[in-house]
Amino acid sequence: MKTFLHLAWLALTPPILFAQQPLPKPDSSPHKVQFINVEPNVKLEVLDWGGSGPPVIFLAGLGNTAHVFDDFAPKFVPYYHVYGITRRGFGTSSSPLPIDSNYVSDRLGDDVLKVMDALGTKQPVLIGHSIAGEEMSSIGSRFPDKVTGLIYLDAGYPYALYSPSFGDRELDSKDLKRALDAFLVAQSGADMKSMTDAMANVLSEIRLVQKDLETFQTQLELMPHPPDAGTTPAIPFAPPAVIRGEQKYTNIQVPILAIFASPHSTAHLPTMPEDKKAKFAALDQAESAAQAKAFEHLKSAKVVILPNADHFVFLSNGPEVEKHIRDFLAAVYPQVK
Missing domain, CATH: 1.10.287 (Helix Hairpins)
Known part of the structure; x- marks a missing residue:
């Protein structure tokens, strides 16, 4: 799990502050692993869970790899061909230098497009958690014909769709x-x-x-006071580079399912007085509510609110999230029985 200081440094936005990374475990998920070059000296880890139906691609949140979906992604096989991508800078994918051009969100979106081309997938549905919302919005804004739909798993924050009413x-x-x-x-x-x-x-x-x-x-x-400098954990360079590379997206005209945890569960917040926790949760809910409304203004979007869910909604509310995803996939892929 990230320390509170670690989370605060990454972005200090409620969706990330409420995040809890799943503990590592042996990889027994039924996937194949391959590496795909997206530019010279940059290759990405791609997981393939198989399936013979239309393509579905999972994109992880900040600090995670595609393996965060090891238990969840196989639920959609065999009716869909399911993949996962670990973005540059994380896991066993390449880690280019943290200059802005290497991690700007359109660059990360282009990585996904390169993987799609290499796999031969045509118009997949992209399912992204957290910061992956920026990659999906990058593609949906610039190349709407390249995807069949986008599913935001608590990923619809300002880096995915800018809300003037809340700002960033x-x-x-x-x-x-x-x-x-x-x-x-x-x-x-x-x-x-x-x-x-x-x-x-x-x-x-x-x-x-x-x-x-x-x-x-x-x-x-x-926030509570940070620990002494001597105990502050080392911070990898990729997360701040990704944050610096955020871009503003305002119009995504493809079918969308946006699932929000609102309010987020406070179970993973660090120890703080109840009055402060309540104020923090209120700020969090104000942002998630503003972002949900921003998505509702998109004619192509369906918004789902899961009260008191964890930021990792596909883990804390797995059955609900799975059902919403299945319903969405059934609507955009009517040929699947």
């Missing part, structure tokens, strides 16, 4: 930087309208970032 400090800060750069260019010219428009854009972005940082400050105030 990473994405809004990037927009603020771009707005400031545009203003600095505009103010050196003679076009007064361009300068005033650029200034108005900066002020708008400042207000968004201010709101984001106020929420972040509240979260920090609720």
Whole structure:
């Protein structure tokens, strides 16, 4: 399990703070393992659970590998051909240097497309947990014809679909930087309208970032004090690189099933006073509710809310999640009996 400090450092957003990584266990899952090159010197671990039906591909959350689905993915065989992909930077997949271009979300989405091409899969359904929402939204936004549908397993947060009503400090800060750069260019010219428009854009972005940082400050105030520096665990470089590479997606026009844990179970939160835990849970629910509404605005999306579920919804609420996935697959793959 990640330590609380580890989780806070990764993103300090409620969906990740509530996450608990499953304990490692011997790999007895009925899959084959292969490695597929997605670019020179970068290969990804791909699991193949078999099956003869339409393709389904599982994508893991931040810090996990495709093996997190070792028990869950086989439930969809033999009616579907089921695969899993371990993203770059994790597990036995290659770990390129953590420069932004190596882990930007469109780059990660392109990795999935390269694997799809290598496997010969046509228009699969992608099922992603947590941060995998950004890879699915990247593909669904840019290449909707490449997939039959997308299933978000507590993966529909700002990195997957930006919600103006809640915002996101990473994405809004990037927009603020771009707005400031545009203003600095505009103010050196003679076009007064361009300068005033650029200034108005900066002020708008400042207000968004201010709101984001106020929420972040509240979260920090609720956290327990971190351990001494000497006991702080080492942090792998891939997670922060993935977080820095988040992009803003606002329109995904493919069939979607978005499953949210809202509110998240507080069972895995570190020890804290009950009043602080309640405030933290309220912040968490506010974000998940805003994100659920953002998905509801997409005409192609069905939203499912699982109260008090774990961030790993496919583990804490396995039968429910399995049923929702089966119903969705049956709708987009009507040829499967």
